[in-house]
Amino acid sequence: MVKLSRYILVAIGILSAAVTIPSLYWTIFREASSVPNVVYSRVLDDFMMIKRVDGVLVRADSEGNQYTRDEFEQLLPVLFFRQRLTSGDMPDTLHGVYMDHAMLSKHSANFTIRPVDMSQPRPVLWPLLESESGRVDLELPEDFFRLHDRIEFIDAATNKVDKEKSALFQQALEEGGFSFPARLIAGLPTDRKNVDDGYFIKDNRGDIYHLKMVRGAPYVARIDIPEDMDVIHIECVDLATREFFAYLFTDDNRVFLLMQDDYRLQELPVEGYDRSLHRLRVRTDLLHKTIGVIGEDQVKVFVVCNDYDLVDTFHKSWEPPHQRRDHILFSWIFPFQVSFLNPDSRYITLDVYQPKGIAFMLLHIVLGGVALVLSKWRQLPLKHQLPDLLIILFTGIFGFIATQVFPNKFYE
Amino acid sequence: MYKAIFYKEWLKIRWALMIFLLLGVFALVNIFLNVRYGVRFMDAHDYWYRIIIQGSNYAASLKYIPLFAGLGLAIAQYFPEVLNQRIKLTFHLPIRENKVLLMQQGFGLAALIVLFLIYLAVFFIGSAIFFPSEVINMILVTIMPWFLGGLAAYSLVGLIMLEPLWLYRVLYAVIAYGFVSRFYIQAVPMAYSNMLWFFSLTAVLTVILVLFSGYRFRKGEMHHG
Numbered sequence: 001m002v003k004l005s006r007y008i009l010v011a012i013g014i015l016s017a018a019v020t021i022p023s024l025y026w027t028i029f030r031e032a033s034s035v036p037n038v039v040y041s042r043v044l045d046d047f048m049m050i051k052r053v054d055g056v057l058v059r060a061d062s063e064g065n066q067y068t069r070d071e072f073e074q075l076l077p078v079l080f081f082r083q084r085l086t087s088g089d090m091p092d093t094l095h096g097v098y099m100d101h102a103m104l105s106k107h108s109a110n111f112t113i114r115p116v117d118m119s120q121p122r123p124v125l126w127p128l129l130e131s132e133s134g135r136v137d138l139e140l141p142e143d144f145f146r147l148h149d150r151i152e153f154i155d156a157a158t159n160k161v162d163k164e165k166s167a168l169f170q171q172a173l174e175e176g177g178f179s180f181p182a183r184l185i186a187g188l189p190t191d192r193k194n195v196d197d198g199y200f201i202k203d204n205r206g207d208i209y210h211l212k213m214v215r216g217a218p219y220v221a222r223i224d225i226p227e228d229m230d231v232i233h234i235e236c237v238d239l240a241t242r243e244f245f246a247y248l249f250t251d252d253n254r255v256f257l258l259m260q261d262d263y264r265l266q267e268l269p270v271e272g273y274d275r276s277l278h279r280l281r282v283r284t285d286l287l288h289k290t291i292g293v294i295g296e297d298q299v300k301v302f303v304v305c306n307d308y309d310l311v312d313t314f315h316k317s318w319e320p321p322h323q324r325r326d327h328i329l330f331s332w333i334f335p336f337q338v339s340f341l342n343p344d345s346r347y348i349t350l351d352v353y354q355p356k357g358i359a360f361m362l363l364h365i366v367l368g369g370v371a372l373v374l375s376k377w378r379q380l381p382l383k384h385q386l387p388d389l390l391i392i393l394f395t396g397i398f399g400f401i402a403t404q405v406f407p408n409k410f411y412e
Numbered sequence: 413m414y415k416a417i418f419y420k421e422w423l424k425i426r427w428a429l430m431i432f433l434l435l436g437v438f439a440l441v442n443i444f445l446n447v448r449y450g451v452r453f454m455d456a457h458d459y460w461y462r463i464i465i466q467g468s469n470y471a472a473s474l475k476y477i478p479l480f481a482g483l484g485l486a487i488a489q490y491f492p493e494v495l496n497q498r499i500k501l502t503f504h505l506p507i508r509e510n511k512v513l514l515m516q517q518g519f520g521l522a523a524l525i526v527l528f529l530i531y532l533a534v535f536f537i538g539s540a541i542f543f544p545s546e547v548i549n550m551i552l553v554t555i556m557p558w559f560l561g562g563l564a565a566y567s568l569v570g571l572i573m574l575e576p577l578w579l580y581r582v583l584y585a586v587i588a589y590g591f592v593s594r595f596y597i598q599a600v601p602m603a604y605s606n607m608l609w610f611f612s613l614t615a616v617l618t619v620i621l622v623l624f625s626g627y628r629f630r631k632g633e634m635h636h637g
Contacts, residue, residue, distance in 0.1 A: 001620060002510065002624060002626075005620045005621050005623040009571075009624055015591065016591050019594070121600060121605065123464050123465055124464060124546035124547060125546050125547070127457070127461065142456070144460060146544070155456075156455075156456035156457040156460040159544060340607075346599065347599075347604075347605065347606055348597060348599055348603045348606070349607065350610060405580070405583045405584070
């Protein structure tokens with residue numbers, strides 16, 4: 001039992017060391033990496049990019065020709081229309097499309113989703129706003145709903161279920177063929193948006209339903225999705241153009257838009273996208289949509305026109321992180337790193353990062369040797385030090401620290 | 413004999429226990445008075461919105477109370493033992509030394525768990541007045557690691573205080589700080605939900621750690637470490 005208590009202490013020591021020391025290492029040695037911001041110019045009909053090189057912003061086209069800030073922005077009038085209008089060199093039309101401030105402004109929207117946005121606790125209850133109150137401003141309701149075996153509205157002031165309203169919505173969902181409980185609920189639970197579109201809900205069978213409240217009455221619509229499609233995340237948007245409700249992400253990393261006029265699904269080109277690794281950025285403007293799939297070592301950009309035909313694609317990759325100097329040095333010192341906080345999740349996780357290769361083994365053997373010399377010097381019998389040596393061989397610097405802080409002296 | 417040992421432990425911790433019982437209940441009463449104010453005098457649905465959608469935790473002020481209770485109880489229990497090395501007398505009782513230590517530790521831990529259960533009971537009763545089960549569960553998952561951290565802190569302080577050498581006390585304290593602070597990471601509500609098993613397991617495993625220091629104490633590390 002006493003020996004076990006020591007090994008628990010050693011384990012706690014290894015864990016604490018594996019969390020704090022590598023994190024200190026990164027604070028000191030992390031090298032900044034710059035991902036180019038790739039945009040599409042309808043003047044050149046080519047890609048352009050901004051990148052930070054040695055601390056300086058470099059603006060270039062895909063051939064590598066560099067531009068000043070003004071030149072760059074003049075080639076991207078749709079993107080920088082506010083500045084171009086102020087500077088007075090905004091073209092009236094581009095590719096035959098008339099451009100004025102109101103149109104440009106209405107059509108420009110940015111959407112970004114990172115891995116962390118999909119890995120965070122979801123609200124446990126939802127407010128269902130009135131979507132056609134006739135008022136200018138949206139208002140949050142007095143109650144919140146749950147959607148497990150049935151739908152129930154709970155009044156916040158009394159903490160009691162509103163039986164009448166719940167029965168009304170329950171009936172509407174049942175008539176719509178909804179299969180309880182809900183497996184995913186998505187919406188914009190806020191009053192700071194242009195209009196309210198209620199919620200998009202994946203039911204127990206995997207079908208997607210649209211639920212909202214129109215003048216106090218339930219509105220339920222089933223959305224046709226392909227039989228084999230597994231929607232695992234829905235991100236709603238609030239577009240001035242009312243073009244689509246939401247982005248749908250499937251299990252096999254495909255991305256769809258849920259169009260507003262007829263609930264049609266429009267697939268976006270996102271070849272190579274992995275929601276657990278990449279940032280997806282969709283820039284919408286008057287002329288086209290630019291879809292960026294951005295990772296640590298590559299960026300892919302797809303441009304589609306307003307009817308979603310692919311116009312152009314761009315792909316650039318660079319050295320992956322594990323080839324950078326900071327990662328290589330790391331791999332010579334640490335066998336692994338443990339983090340409870342993960343940049344790709346808002347949950348606390350036990351994240352173990354392992355460097356590529358086994359360069360750290362050299363240090364492990366050296367530390368094992370040092371531990372051996374120390375135990376000789378303390379005149380401890382060798383055979384009782386074997387478990388410690390094995391621990392050091394596997395956990396390196398962490399195990400060395402832990403076994404020295406909690407020394408093994410049971411056999412003196 | 414066992415009864416006498418438990419009685420001695422009770423004498424050592426009863427005041428600390430009372431203080432933390434009052435402190436915790438006072439903090440919880442204060443929390444629910446604030447909730448009541450929020451629900452009655454602000455808009456109830458705005459108050460709910462802040463918790464459910466914006467992730468504000470109404471029990472946030474409870475955060476370090478279980479930690480301080482764990483620290484306080486361990487100090488109340490082990491400080492008198494370390495003073496003038498009185499624990500040596502305990503080790504002269506005709507009971508196995510490890511057994512005595514584990515009984516002491518077990519008694520303190522049981523007292524701490526009873527204290528925490530009282531906190532949680534008050535938390536439940538108060539929460540059930542104002543919130544539905546989903547919200548209570550969400551906040552419970554959020555505050556659970558704080559209680560587990562209190563248990564781990566209790567065990568680790570026992571370990572540090574019984575350690576005879578100051579150098580090692582400091583080293584243990586550094587590692588204990590690194591370990592216990594993992595129970596108090598600033599995060600969104602329910603962030604710990606997938607890891608409660610891990611933190612429960614590690615908190616339970618720390619209970620027997622006091623044996624290690626007890627062993628070093630008996631071996632007289634103080635004199636020829």
